[in-house]
Amino acid sequence: MLRTEGLGYWYQDKEQPLFQDINLEFEEGQSYAILGHSGTGKTTFLSLIAGLDKPREGDIFLNDRSLKQIGLTNYRRHDVAIVFQAYNLFNYMSPLNNLLTAMAITDASHAGDRGYAQRVLNDLGIGDDLITRNVQRLSGGQQQRVAIARTMCCDAKLVVADEPTGNLDEDNTKEVIDQFQRIAHEQQKCVIIVTHEPDVAARCDHQYRLENKQFVRLA
């Protein structure tokens, strides 16, 4: 589904790249974990495959179409859904409106369907009493579940998550990873999670470690 070819990135000095000549393939219905220490470039890699930045060299292909061809805005709108460590929900909206807004922007097939959004939230443990409450009044775990629900409501086949459990306790972490596994296996989406927690990575189908400017497959 998603393929990188000769991907490389550096900030100022080409001689000191974060990573270089990365050739990876990510498939639908699978979950991937990218491990690495802080500053190794795993989040930068995620920003490239999420269409938030352009690679310095190489290319990324979605179903054999270059992201350059697709266009980054178009790609972000229709093909990729992102979950952030800080949730990044619309803080002036309720969980329900967060989902409806995302569905409207991404032209999702269920756009405008309140019932569908409500069901997705309920499935993720956000009850009817919470769905119309302002998201700022929800706990961190609840907010992250709303963020995950947002990715589920959109039609994007690729879900990327940057340290999605970074702010969560053990129980919530387990619950969130379960949800990502469901997205990958039940919704047949490709889930790529960037994390520094080996326990989280261990729950994914595939694990890569970014070290010495290269991705090393762990399992």
Add this chain to the structure above:
Amino acid sequence: MNFFKRAWLNVWAKKGRSVLLILVSSAILMFVLAGLLIRSAAVKATETAKTDAGATMTLSANRQAAFKKMQSSSSSSSSKSSRPKLTLTPVKLSDAKSIAKLSNIKNYNVTSSTTANAKSYDTVSTSTGMGGNSSGGPGGMKSTSSSSGDTQIDGVTSTALTTDFTDSQSKITKGRGIKASDKGTNNVVIEKELASQNNLTVGDTMTIKETTGSKSTLKVKVVGIYKASSTSSASAGPMSTDPANTIYASYTLANTIKGSKYAGTADSVTFNVTNPAKASATKKAGNKLISSKYSLSTDDSSYQSIKASMNNVEGFANKIVWLVAIAGTIILALIVILMIRERRFEIGVLLSLGEARWKIVAQFFTEMLMVIVIALAIAGVGGKFVGNQLGSQLVSQSTTTQTTSSGTSSQPGGGGQPGGSGGSGMRGGAGGPGSTTSSAKTKNPDLEIAVSAVDLAELGGFGLAITFLSIMIASGGILRLEPKKILIS
């Protein structure tokens, strides 16, 4: 059009911020509206001034031509014993009538003044210690007869058209004033002091005695009593009779007293001009109808004074509108820039979802538009109040400035008010030290501040432009924002 919904949700959810924005926008728009209202009121006031302030055109003897004639006759004359006389030709009413037919003439007032002696009554006497009732004030013309009376007879077409009455310096307190229909009658209007001193009231008759010719007596009928605001003889000059001894009558009666050769003539004729802006064109047309013995002078100083004053107000209002609009745009732009900085994560999320940048800008614009619509309503109510306060302040300042400047400029000489009575001399000489300045009769109109649909539409346009510009200035930041930099740090 999801951004409409987002805008609404944001405005509704962040009520405190929205209220603050509404207050700031209301204040800006209120001052813009005040400026707009003052400007339109000033324009309206200038238009009104054309009819209300008016302008006058006076037909009188050409003093300059008469003086030249006197000089040439004195140089050609061999006899050095006789002093040359300045002879002014009385205005022919037929000439006045032909001028009155000009399109810009509203009406006219014939003035013919003379003096008579009291017969059946006593005149009001004021002791000033400066001598008796000698003839001719400093601005008056030399009389054709050396004798003068103790009663000033001001013959007019209508008292309502004389400056004393139009400026409310004199007011009818009983009966009525002299009207055009009093032509050929012996009806008179006397001053209140004269009336009370002689127990005269409306309907009574009094007898006056001519000062020239056969010196015959004449019975006149009191049809009205007026009160002059100033009856001190000092105000009319040291040489004149007490103003309370001034009797208003039809010009025909004044002419009768002056003598038969004055029939169908006048000292001067004052024409009220319909459109003061065209006063000089009317004067030009009028000059073509008269001979060089007469001269036409225009007095549109009232109109010019009001016009200048209103132009000042209008100019200042314009400056208010633009200064407030520019300052408002800058203030709103700064607020929006701060708002955008505060909401950069939201923008990042929107960009990460693939939202178009223009739609993000449109969301901010819609939010501000909602704020502006409410602010417009508030400004619509408050703007009238601010406009009234500001407008009256401006008018009073402007009036002070205008009166000061016009009072200073018109002091030496002026437009021919009587300096005193002088037998059968003609009213309104070339203006001596006794002439009053035109600024004295200038009355600036109050600004009528009213909010019209046009004003609100114009304010809406300004509001929209301010919002649009402030969002455009601030959106430079939105367009430069990179989602990666915002979301992944």
